[in-house]
Amino acid sequence: MAKRCIGLDIGSSAVKLVQLKSQKRGLTLQNFGIEPLPAQSIVDGSIMNHGAIVDAIRNLASRIHLRGKDVAVAVSGNSVIIKRITIPAMEGDALDEQMKWEVQQNIPFRRDDVNVDHTVLVEKTPEGQMEVLLVAAKKDVVEQYLHAVRDAGFVPVVVDTAAFAAQNAVEAGVGMAPGEVVAIINVGARLCTISIVDNGMPVFTRDIGTGGNTYTDAIQSRLAIDSDGAEAYKVGGASPASADMVPQEVHRVLAQVSEQIAGELQRSIDFFLTETVDGNLARIYLTGGSSLVPQLPKAIQDRSRIPVHILDPFVQVEIDARRFDVEYLRANAPVAAVAFGLALRRQGDAA
Numbered sequence: 001m002a003k004r005c006i007g008l009d010i011g012s013s014a015v016k017l018v019q020l021k022s023q024k025r026g027l028t029l030q031n032f033g034i035e036p037l038p039a040q041s042i043v044d045g046s047i048m049n050h051g052a053i054v055d056a057i058r059n060l061a062s063r064i065h066l067r068g069k070d071v072a073v074a075v076s077g078n079s080v081i082i083k084r085i086t087i088p089a090m091e092g093d094a095l096d097e098q099m100k101w102e103v104q105q106n107i108p109f110r111r112d113d114v115n116v117d118h119t120v121l122v123e124k125t126p127e128g129q130m131e132v133l134l135v136a137a138k139k140d141v142v143e144q145y146l147h148a149v150r151d152a153g154f155v156p157v158v159v160d161t162a163a164f165a166a167q168n169a170v171e172a173g174v175g176m177a178p179g180e181v182v183a184i185i186n187v188g189a190r191l192c193t194i195s196i197v198d199n200g201m202p203v204f205t206r207d208i209g210t211g212g213n214t215y216t217d218a219i220q221s222r223l224a225i226d227s228d229g230a231e232a233y234k235v236g237g238a239s240p241a242s243a244d245m246v247p248q249e250v251h252r253v254l255a256q257v258s259e260q261i262a263g264e265l266q267r268s269i270d271f272f273l274t275e276t277v278d279g280n281l282a283r284i285y286l287t288g289g290s291s292l293v294p295q296l297p298k299a300i301q302d303r304s305r306i307p308v309h310i311l312d313p314f315v316q317v318e319i320d321a322r323r324f325d326v327e328y329l330r331a332n333a334p335v336a337a338v339a340f341g342l343a344l345r346r347q348g349d350a351a
């Protein structure tokens with residue numbers, strides 16, 4: 001079987017890298033690292049500062065003595081559309097024709113501007129319908145990411161979406177019980193992506209334009225300080241070790257923005273639950289850097305009344321404590337969830 005790829009999650013605030021190896025007894029960590037990016041390197045999912053991304057990937061790779069070339073990357077945000085559609089059950093040419101029409105109806109971009117893929121989720125329901133997952137990604141944005149990876153000296157072999165990568169991280173990291181419906185919420189710097197997975201199949205995906213930057217911006221304006229200072233206060237306020245040194249106002253902002261994010265997420269959850277017949281969510285997994293703001297999981301759990309877990313995708317992975325700073329890895333495990341999901345992919349996997 002082909003080797004697993006290097007998982008490279010190029011987010012708007014930082015590049016995250018995970019490399020895994022499969023062994024008889026399970027997965028072993030081969031490499032891990034996080035490299036911050038200068039502000040505005042990525043705006044609305046598009047790469048604005050190509051040089052900064054290339055430098056960050058190169059610096060990270062050399063700092064952690066990375067070996068291997070084949071990389072899996074993810075795209076996210078406005079340039080990706082994921083839709084579940086229900087159509088009469090059909091196959092072969094009829095399905096191909098129907099999908100051309102569905103792409104026109106469901107994808108708000110010119111056909112020539114997107115890469116499109118579809119997966120049949122359910123071939124035939126008792127009502128004679130079929131369920132298909134339609135995924136489209138803007139070609140120019142995908143090309144920007146591939147270009148950055150190539151210029152950093154790597155070979156991009158798999159392009160995934162961040163939402164599917166996070167889902168794979170949950171499945172491989174902690175498993176999903178058969179028949180269970182779970183929500184995976186990735187809270188990054190720029191946005192939150194919620195995906196709801198039913199029996200291993202993605203049934204609902206939505207992006208919300210609020211994330212870690214919302215906290216930082218609010219602290220910046222409330223305390224009239226610069227954004228680096230606001231970021232430091234945010235991370236300090238989120239850490240039990242330094243929370244006492246941070247002004248009370250910061251804690252208030254962390255709580256208020258967490259309430260705001262929880263409220264926006266709840267609207268998506270409510271929408272999903274009313275759309276589905278036997279809607280019921282067993283649990284919520286939180287991933288991404290902003291899941292480390294302690295008020296956030298609590299706000300989401302209080303509002304939704306659904307148990308919230310912060311994902312550590314590495315729980316079942318063998319980690320050599322002589323090679324890795326285990327404390328740092330554990331503290332940042334949820335941040336690495338998308339990179340972990342990408343690191344499960346192998347060359348030749350369908351994108």
Ligand SMILES: Nc1ncnc2c1ncn2[C@@H]1O[C@H](COP(=O)(O)OP(=O)(O)OP(=O)(O)O)[C@@H](O)[C@H]1O
Nearest residue numbers: 011012013014188189190191212238288289290292
């Ligand atoms: N210990 C921490 N406490 C609080 N916030 C944190 C902590 N560590 C990271 N963050 C925040 O998490 C965000 C970065 O998370 P992540 O790396 O998942 O985002 P990203 O992938 O760069 O962004 P996006 O996916 O939205 O483009 C930043 O806003 C950062 O301030």
Ligand SMILES: [Mg+2]
Nearest residue numbers: 011012188189
């Ligand atoms: Mg991200």
